[in-house]
Amino acid sequence: MPHASPPNRNPESVSGGYSWSATARAVASLLVATWLFVVLMGPVTNPISTEELTGPVARTLAPVHQAFFVGHGYRFFAPDPGPSHLVVVSDATTGETLWKFPDRERIWPRLMYHRWFMLSESLWSEFQSTPDRESFDKLQEETRQQAARFRMAGKRQVAASLMAVAERLDRAWIAASRRIPELVD
Secondary structure: OOOOOOOOOOHHHHOOOOOOOHHHHHHHHHHHHHHHHHHHHHHHHOOOOOOOOHHHHHHHHHHHHHHHOOOOOHHHHOOOOOOOOOEEEEOOOOOOEEEEEOOOOOOOOHHHHHHHHHHHHHHHHHHHHOOOHHHHHHHHHHHHHHHHHHHHOOOHHHHHHHHHHHHHHHHHHHHHHHHHHHHHO
16 A cells, blocks of 8 residues: 655645744734724724823824824714714804704715714814813912912922823813814814
């Protein structure tokens, strides 16, 4: 009886003539994992991000998100994105609606409707989360007084942390009050 040769166990024959080295597989895996992280951080950080956690990640990834258009919140592109906020412009004298957005009947193609939808939600989010100047100044003054009380009590580190938070909130309020008119424009 002729002796049958064992099946060829050469990895090159299975993979079509070559196989990736361990280094190449590690680099490719790292690149895929990095891209997956970048893509997933788009919806996680937009539009609701926290100043301490996802905000810095969103700012760091913003150029990549903009270049590859992956920083949007995917929920806007869902078949049924849920309720939205309408922006309605009315004539002050007659009360007649001049225009509104998003307006499914008027805005086409559908992608453009979703962009107007995102704009209306961004406007609502900015207006909701940005207090008026008087309320903000009152809150900041209370924070500064609390920091002064901590400093007088010898808790300088806590006072410094409170002042750092107040400074960060000042910058965030200024940025938000600049963003709102930009969004409206």
